[in-house]
Amino acid sequence: MRWENLTATTQNREREAALFGADAVTTRTFDTPEFRGVTFHEIRARSIVNRVPGASRMPFEWTVNPYRGCTHACVYCFARKTHSYLDLDTGLGFDSQIVVKVNAPELLRRQLASPRWRGEHIAMGTNVDCYQRAEGRYALMPGIIAALRDRANPFSILTKGTLILRDLELLREASRVTDVGISVSVGFTDQELWRTVEPGTPAPERRLAVVRTLSENGIGCGVLMAPVIPFLGDRPDQLRTTVRAIAASGATSVTPLVLHLRPGAREWFMAWLARHHPHLVRRYERLYAEGAYAPKWYQRRITRQVHELAQEFGIGPNHRPGLARRIATVPEQAPAPAQEATQLSLI
Known part of the structure; x- marks a missing residue:
C-alpha cells in the first residue's frame, strides 16, 4: 500500500x-x-x-x-x-x-x-x-x-457504517459509566434504490445486522428510518417491508425522517433525479416548493404509517431516547383528511 x-x-x-x-x-x-x-x-x-x-x-x-x-x-x-x-x-x-x-x-x-x-x-x-x-x-x-x-x-453515535x-x-465499557445512545440509519431496504442513492454504504441488511449484534451484546440500538424518499421509497408495501426488517433486527425504536433537501444537497439530488427518474422532477419541485423540507402533512402521514407498523411488528415505545429520537420529532397534529386529500392531489 x-x-x-x-x-x-x-x-x-x-x-x-x-x-x-x-x-x-x-x-x-x-x-x-x-x-x-x-x-x-x-x-x-x-x-x-x-x-x-x-x-x-x-x-x-x-x-x-x-x-x-x-x-x-x-x-x-x-x-x-x-x-x-x-x-x-x-x-x-x-x-x-x-x-x-x-x-x-x-x-x-x-x-x-x-x-x-x-x-x-x-x-x-x-x-x-x-x-x-x-x-x-x-x-x-x-x-x-x-x-x-x-x-x-x-x-451518541449515528452511523450507516x-x-x-x-x-x-x-462501547460496552462506556455504557457502564455513562449514557451511550447508538442509532443506525436505514431508510429503506429496496436494493435497487440503495445502490443508486447510497452507493458507498454497506447494504441495508448489513446495517440491520449491526443493530442485531449490538442488541445481543446489551447495547440498545434504535433505527433512524432516514430518509424516507418520496415517490421512490414511500409506498405502503415498501414502508411495511422496511419496518418489518427493523423489528426483526431487535431495534429498540424506529424513527422515520422524510428526505430534506438543503442547498448544496438539493442541487446534487435534483441532478441525480433528472438522470435516473426524470418523470419525478416536476413532482419534487412541487413537493419541495416551500423550501428544504417536505410539507408537514406529508411528514405526518409518513410518521403515522411508520408508527402504526412499528406497533404491529412489536417495536415498543422508546423509553430511553437515543440519537434517532433526538433528531426526529413527531408532529403534534396531523391535518384534516379533506385537507390532506387536497394536498395529495397537487403532486
Whole structure:
C-alpha cells in the first residue's frame, strides 16, 4: 500500500492550513481499490468539540466530527453544503475530498479535561459518518470513545457504517459509566434504490445486522428510518417491508425522517433525479416548493404509517431516547383528511 503526498509547496500548505482551520495539512492518496480516486487532507485541527448553532434546528448542542466529506456518497446528504466552506465541490468533491482530523482523540482528551467543560452530551455522526471507510485506515474512533469513557461523558453515535462493531467492547465499557445512545440509519431496504442513492454504504441488511449484534451484546440500538424518499421509497408495501426488517433486527425504536433537501444537497439530488427518474422532477419541485423540507402533512402521514407498523411488528415505545429520537420529532397534529386529500392531489 502506498501513500503519496500531493501538497507541492509551502505556500499551498499555509493556504490549506488557514482554509481548514488547522495547524498543518498533508494531502495524500491511497492506491488500494476502496480508496481509488479519493484524496485525503490530513489536518491537525485546533478544536474538535463544536457548538451547534441554535438556528440549525438540531436537538443537541455539541458535536465531534473527525471527518469532513464522506465516501458513502449519499446523493441526498445534507452535509454537502459544508464542503463549500472549504472551497471544495459539494458534488463529487464531497464524495472524494475527505478531510481527516488526525489529532482528534488527543485534542478531545484535552478539551474534556478543561475546567470550562461541563460534561454535556456530545453527538457524533450528525454531519458526516464517523464510521465511513476512511475510519478503517485512520482508526480515530477508538481513541475518541476511550476519551469519552474515561471522563464518563455522555455521547451518541449515528452511523450507516458496519465498522462500529470493531469498537463493540469500548462501547460496552462506556455504557457502564455513562449514557451511550447508538442509532443506525436505514431508510429503506429496496436494493435497487440503495445502490443508486447510497452507493458507498454497506447494504441495508448489513446495517440491520449491526443493530442485531449490538442488541445481543446489551447495547440498545434504535433505527433512524432516514430518509424516507418520496415517490421512490414511500409506498405502503415498501414502508411495511422496511419496518418489518427493523423489528426483526431487535431495534429498540424506529424513527422515520422524510428526505430534506438543503442547498448544496438539493442541487446534487435534483441532478441525480433528472438522470435516473426524470418523470419525478416536476413532482419534487412541487413537493419541495416551500423550501428544504417536505410539507408537514406529508411528514405526518409518513410518521403515522411508520408508527402504526412499528406497533404491529412489536417495536415498543422508546423509553430511553437515543440519537434517532433526538433528531426526529413527531408532529403534534396531523391535518384534516379533506385537507390532506387536497394536498395529495397537487403532486
